[in-house]
Amino acid sequence: MTPTQIRQAIQAYGPIQLRAVMFDMDGVLYDSMKNHARSWHETMLHFGFQHFPVEEAYMHEGRTGAGTINIVSRRERHRDATPEEIAEIYAYKAEHFNQCPPAQPMPGAYELLLKVKASGITPMIVTGSGQKTLLGRLNKHFPDIFRPELMVTAFDVKLGKPNPEPYLMGMQKYASYQSGQSDGSPANFIVVENAPLGVQAAVAAGVFTIAVNTGPLPDEALLSQGANLLFPSMQSLCDHWPLLLDCLNSQ
Ligand code: CA
Numbered sequence: 001m002t003p004t005q006i007r008q009a010i011q012a013y014g015p016i017q018l019r020a021v022m023f024d025m026d027g028v029l030y031d032s033m034k035n036h037a038r039s040w041h042e043t044m045l046h047f048g049f050q051h052f053p054v055e056e057a058y059m060h061e062g063r064t065g066a067g068t069i070n071i072v073s074r075r076e077r078h079r080d081a082t083p084e085e086i087a088e089i090y091a092y093k094a095e096h097f098n099q100c101p102p103a104q105p106m107p108g109a110y111e112l113l114l115k116v117k118a119s120g121i122t123p124m125i126v127t128g129s130g131q132k133t134l135l136g137r138l139n140k141h142f143p144d145i146f147r148p149e150l151m152v153t154a155f156d157v158k159l160g161k162p163n164p165e166p167y168l169m170g171m172q173k174y175a176s177y178q179s180g181q182s183d184g185s186p187a188n189f190i191v192v193e194n195a196p197l198g199v200q201a202a203v204a205a206g207v208f209t210i211a212v213n214t215g216p217l218p219d220e221a222l223l224s225q226g227a228n229l230l231f232p233s234m235q236s237l238c239d240h241w242p243l244l245l246d247c248l249n250s251q
Helices: 003-013 033-046 054-060 065-077 083-099 109-118 132-141 165-177 196-204 219-223 234-249
Strands: 020-023 122-126 189-193 208-212 229-231
Touching (some): 033 054, 109 122, 109 234, 208 234, 219 229, 229 234
Parallel strands (some): 020 189
8 A cells, every 4th residue: 555545545534633543343353253153154054055155254244143144044944033043043143143253353453453542543442342251351461451431332322233323322432531632523543443344334324444455355355345545454454554544734
């Protein structure tokens, strides 16, 4: 990614007065998507669904569990799953996921979070995950970075990605807790996302969206959803952070 490409992307979006960066969690801060994808694949087979390849999980990434289950149920059984089915399937998936080896922080993630914080910008988390184990580990792996009142999780949202709701909620939370810093305008934020539906949600919320392609999908799957910039890894985004800040400061 060259300075010219970064400047052009910012120019095309419009002025940004950056106050906070909203990070997605799975596949961005944690290398956890392999575990999720494998757990979904094995869960769907266990409950008698015929076709749910591991790769499909990456296309649904960011959806609520119920949303993913209903898509597969409609496709194969031509009906929504019942609330009981959803609860049973999701519980099985969560149990399977919890038996996977613990996901490690994504290389470059903590270094980037420290750089963001050092530049006076607030790091936030906006995730569809309700994995208590993963949320609880945030403070261990990323000490002194996140404030609980500035987090959006599965427990906050009703609709989930690709609806813009989680990111709109993140901007509202920031505006409530940092009144004077932001009126909640999208121009005060940047989103970092790894999934097509996450990019779609962030773009629909009107926020400048950086895609990091940490999974098996082609870049086009993220760019076609409207990502403003794309980096091949969190380490690459981390390495480019000073340049990105320079470009933002010289708009
Ligand atoms: Ca993700």
